[in-house]
Amino acid sequence: xxxxxxxxxxxxxxxxxKTTLKYFGWILLSAVIVALxxxxxxxxxxxxxxxxxxxxxxxxxKLMPDGKVLELFVNxxxxxxxxxxxxxxxxxxxxxMEIPHLKVPGKVNCYRCHYKDNxxxxxxxxxxxxxxxxxxxxxxxxxxxxxxxxxxGHNVQKVDSPLSTVNHQNVAYTCGKCHKPQYDNYIQSIHGxxxxxxxxxxxxxCTTCHGKHLILKPDNPASSIYPLNVINVCSKCHENKELIxxxxxxxxxxxxYKESYxxxxxxxxxxxxxxxxxxxxxxxxxxxSDPRSSINKANLAKTCGKCHxxxxVNFTKGKIHINYKSKSNGILYYIGMFFEILTLSTLTLLFIxxxxxxxxxxxxxxxxxxxxxxx
Amino acid sequence: xxxxxxxxSKNQRIQHxxxxxxxxxxxxxxxxxxxxxxxxxxxxxxxxxxIWVRGLIHRIFAIVLxxxxxxxxxxxxFTDEGHKELMAIxxxxxxxxxxxxxxxxxxxxxxxxxxxxxxxYLQKLQYWGVVIGTIIMVxxxxxxxxxxxxMAILPKWIIDVTMLIHGWDGVMIFIVLFLFHLYNVHLNxxxxxxxxxxxxxxxxxxxxxxxxRLEYDKLLSDKEDENK
Numbered sequence: 001x002x003x004x005x006x007x008x009x010x011x012x013x014x015x016x017x018k019t020t021l022k023y024f025g026w027i028l029l030s031a032v033i034v035a036l037x038x039x040x041x042x043x044x045x046x047x048x049x050x051x052x053x054x055x056x057x058x059x060x061x062k063l064m065p066d067g068k069v070l071e072l073f074v075n076x077x078x079x080x081x082x083x084x085x086x087x088x089x090x091x092x093x094x095x096x097m098e099i100p101h102l103k104v105p106g107k108v109n110c111y112r113c114h115y116k117d118n119x120x121x122x123x124x125x126x127x128x129x130x131x132x133x134x135x136x137x138x139x140x141x142x143x144x145x146x147x148x149x150x151x152x153g154h155n156v157q158k159v160d161s162p163l164s165t166v167n168h169q170n171v172a173y174t175c176g177k178c179h180k181p182q183y184d185n186y187i188q189s190i191h192g193x194x195x196x197x198x199x200x201x202x203x204x205x206c207t208t209c210h211g212k213h214l215i216l217k218p219d220n221p222a223s224s225i226y227p228l229n230v231i232n233v234c235s236k237c238h239e240n241k242e243l244i245x246x247x248x249x250x251x252x253x254x255x256x257y258k259e260s261y262x263x264x265x266x267x268x269x270x271x272x273x274x275x276x277x278x279x280x281x282x283x284x285x286x287x288x289s290d291p292r293s294s295i296n297k298a299n300l301a302k303t304c305g306k307c308h309x310x311x312x313v314n315f316t317k318g319k320i321h322i323n324y325k326s327k328s329n330g331i332l333y334y335i336g337m338f339f340e341i342l343t344l345s346t347l348t349l350l351f352i353x354x355x356x357x358x359x360x361x362x363x364x365x366x367x368x369x370x371x372x373x374x375x
Numbered sequence: 376x377x378x379x380x381x382x383x384s385k386n387q388r389i390q391h392x393x394x395x396x397x398x399x400x401x402x403x404x405x406x407x408x409x410x411x412x413x414x415x416x417x418x419x420x421x422x423x424x425x426i427w428v429r430g431l432i433h434r435i436f437a438i439v440l441x442x443x444x445x446x447x448x449x450x451x452x453f454t455d456e457g458h459k460e461l462m463a464i465x466x467x468x469x470x471x472x473x474x475x476x477x478x479x480x481x482x483x484x485x486x487x488x489x490x491x492x493x494x495x496y497l498q499k500l501q502y503w504g505v506v507i508g509t510i511i512m513v514x515x516x517x518x519x520x521x522x523x524x525x526m527a528i529l530p531k532w533i534i535d536v537t538m539l540i541h542g543w544d545g546v547m548i549f550i551v552l553f554l555f556h557l558y559n560v561h562l563n564x565x566x567x568x569x570x571x572x573x574x575x576x577x578x579x580x581x582x583x584x585x586x587x588r589l590e591y592d593k594l595l596s597d598k599e600d601e602n603k
Contacts, residue, residue, distance in 0.1 A: 261538070264411050268426035308523050318531030324539070332535055339543035346547065350555050356481040361564055363483060 050099070051089045052076055070104075078155040081163070110147040127214040134213075143178075150174050166212075168205055169195065175206045182206075185283035188292075194247075202243055209233045225282070228266060230275040231257065256321035272307075279303055279320075295320075380583060380594060382493075383576040384456060390447060391573055394505075397440040402549050404433040409542040437516055444509055463493045466503065470496035490588035501556045508548040515541040 054060055055074040062070045079085065090096055092108045116126050128134040128147075136144030148156070150166055157164035165174045172192065176183025186192040186206070194203035209225060216223035224233050235254045237243050244251045257263040257276070265273040279295055286293035294303045297316045305311035322329055324336045383391070404423055407416040423429040450457035473496045476489035494502070515537045518525045526534060561569045565582075572578050584591040 264408060265426050267411070268417075268420055270426050308526065310523060310527055312527060314526050314528070314530045316531070318533075318535055320531075322535060331532070332539060335536060335539050336543070339539070339546070343543065343546055343550065346550055347554070350550065353555075354558050356478070357563065360481040360483065 064104075074154055082152075082154060082156050083158055084154075084156055107146060108148060108153070114147075125213075131211075131213060131215045132217050133215060145178065149177075166207075168201065168207075169199075171207055172196070172205045179206075182283045185281075189283060189285045190287055191285060200247065202237070202247070204237065208236070225277075227271040227273075227275050228269060230277050231263075231266065234276045252323055253321055256323050259324065260320075260322065274307060278306070379577040379579045381576050382572055382578040382583075385576065386450070386456070387460070388573060388576050390443065390450075393439065393443050397436040397443065398548070398552055400436040401433060401440065402545065402553070404429050404436070405542075405545045406549060409545065434520060437513075437520075440509065441513055444513065464499050464502050466496075466499050470499060491586060492589040492593075493587055495587070497555075497559050501551055501559070504551040505548060508544055508551070511544045512541065512548070515544070 052074065055072055056076050058073055060071075060073045062072055064070055084092070092110075092112075093105050094109075094112065096105050111125055114125050125147075129138060133145050137146060150171075152165045155163070155165070157167075159166055161167060162169065164170065172183060172186055172195075176186075187196060191204050194200045195205055211224050216226075218225045218227070220226060221228070223229065231254060238249060238251075239254045241251075243249060253276075258267065262274045266275055281294050284292070284294070286296075288295050288297075290296060291298065293299065300316045301311045301313055304315045308315070319329060322332060324332055327333050403419065407419040407423070408429065410416055411420070420426060420429050423432060447457075451461040452458070473489040473491065476485065476487070477496075479485035480488050518529070518534070518537045519541060522534065525537075529537075560566075560572075580591065583594075
C-alpha cells in the first residue's frame with residue numbers, strides 16, 4: 001500500500017511538472033520570437049532607423065536660402081562600418097530634437113565625448129586647441145578644420161584602419177583637401193612616391209614632419225618644422241641606421257651638416273642659416289639625379305642663390321655634405337690629415353722641448369733655488 | 376749689477392699689446408667655432424653673444440690685426456728702428472747650429488750653452504711663425520668673410536679648403552703663441568710667472584748676459600765706444 005500510494009503521489013507530481021514545462025517552453029519560444037527581430041534590428045541599424053527614412057535616400061539634399069545646396073545623404077553602410085556604429089544619431093547631432101527639424105542642425109561637437117581625461121581617448125583634443133588649426137576654430141574661422149574634417153564624419157575609423165581618412169597612407173590626401181599646392185608637391189616627391197606608389201610604410205607623410213594634433217606654424221619655436229627643429233625631424237629617419245640600410249638612403253647627411261658652417265650656426269640658434277629644407281625643399285624633395293630636384297647640379301646655383309647673392313656654377317664644383325674623415329673627399333681629406341699630423345707633431349716637439357728645458361734647469365740647480373743664474 | 380737696458384721700445388710694446396689682445400680675442404672666438412662639439416665651446420659662444428655676435432667680434436679684431444700687420448710692415452720697411460729689428464730677427468745659419476748646441480746642452484751632453492744675439496732661434500721661430508700664420512689667416516679669412524664675392528670666382532671646393540686651412544692655421548698659431556711663446560718668454564722658471572719686459576721694455580743686464588750674450592757684448596762695446 002505504501003508503495004502504491006507513493007506511486008500515485010509520484011504520478012500526480014509528474015503531471016504537474018509536465019504542465020509547468022509546457023508553459024515555460026511556450027513563454028521561452030514566444031520570447032525568442034519576439035526578441036529575435038528586435039535584436040536583429042538593433043544590430044543592423046541602431047536607433048538611426050528613423051533618421052534614415054529621409055537621410056538614407058541617395059541624393060537627399062536641401063536648397064538653402066543663400067543658394068547653397070546642402071548634401072544630406074548619409075551612407076548607411078559607411079555608418080555601420082565606422083567606429084561609431086553603435087551610437088545613436090542624436091548622440092552626436094545632439095541639437096536635433098524634433099522631425100522635421102525647426103532649424104538647421106549645427107556642427108557636431110566631438111568634445112562632448114572626447115574631452116580631456118576621458119579614458120576613451122581625446123588627450124589630443126587638448127593639443128589640438130594649441131595648434132594652428134585649433135586656434136582658428138576658437139576664432140570661429142569658417143574655414144577652420146574641426147575634428148571631423150580630418151577624421152571623417154559618418155565614416156570615422158580607427159587610425160590604423162586602412163579605411164581611415166587619417167591613416168598613414170591616406171592622411172596626405174586628407175590634408176591636401178585644403179593644402180592643395182603642398183599635396184601636389186608631396187605626391188611628386190621621393191617621400192610621396194615611396195609611400196603612395198611603392199607602398200613603403202616607413203616613408204613619411206604630412207604628419208610625420210608636421211605632427212598630428214599639435215601642428216604649429218613654421219615661425220613658432222615650438223613647431224617641429226621651426227628652422228632650428230627641422231634637423232630633428234629629418235634625423236628621425238635620416239639618422240636611423242636601420243632605415244638607411246634597408247632603403248639604401250645616403251647616410252651621414254645630418255652629421256656632415258652639423259660639421260658645416262650652416263649646421264654650426266643652426267646649432268647655435270641662427271634661424272637665417274640654411275637648414276635641410278632650405279636646400280632640399282619642404283614638400284618637393286627629390287634626389288639629386290632628378291632634373292626637377294632643387295639640388296640637381298643644374299638647379300643648385302638657383303637654390304644657393306636664395307641666400308648667396310650672385311651664386312653661380314662655382315657652387316656646383318665641390319661637395320656639399322663633406323665628411324672630412326672620408327678619403328672620398330680627396331684634397332680635403334689629405335689637407336685635414338696633414339694639419340692633424342702637423343699639429344700633433346708640433347705639440348709633441350714643443351712639449352719635449354719644454355721638458356728638456358725644465359730638465360736642464362733642474363739639473364743645473366736653477367729651479368731648486370741654489371746657484372741661481374749660475375752656469 | 377742691477378742695471379737694466381731697454382729691450383723693447385715703446386712703439387714695439389704697443390704693437391705687442393695690440394697683437395696679443397687681437398690674438399686672444401680671435402682665438403677665443405675662432406677656436407670655439409672650430410671645436411664646437413663640447414660644452415666649453417658652447418658656453419663660450421653663448422658668452423660671446425651667440426653665433427652672430429661671435430662673428431662680429433671675430434671680424435672686428437681681424438680688422439685690428441690687419442691694420443697692425445700693415446703698420447708693422449711699413450715700420451720694418453721704412454723706419455731705421457724697425458729695419459734694424461727686422462735684421463736682428465731674420466733667421467741665419469747660426470740659428471740651426473744654436474738649436475743643436477742647445478739640444479746637446481739640455482740633454483746634458485754638453486756643458487756649453489750657445490750664445491745668442493738679441494733674438495735666439497726660438498724667438499725667431501715664434502716671430503716668423505706668427506708672421507706666416509697671420510698672412511695665411513688674413514688671406515683665407517678675407518676669402519671666407521666675403522664668401523659670396525669669392526664664390527663668384529672660386530669653386531666651392533677651394534672655399535672648403537680655405538675653411539679647413541683657416542681653422543687649422545688658427546690652431547697652429549694658438550699652439551705657437553699660447554704654449555710655446557708663453558712658456559719660453561713668460562712661464563719658464565727663470566721669469567715665472569711673467570717677464571715684465573713686455574710692460575716696461577727693460578731687461579736686466581744679468582739676464583741679458585745670460586740669455587743673449589752676444590747682444591750684451593755688443594751693447595758693452597757700443598758703450599765703450601761712446602765713452603772713448
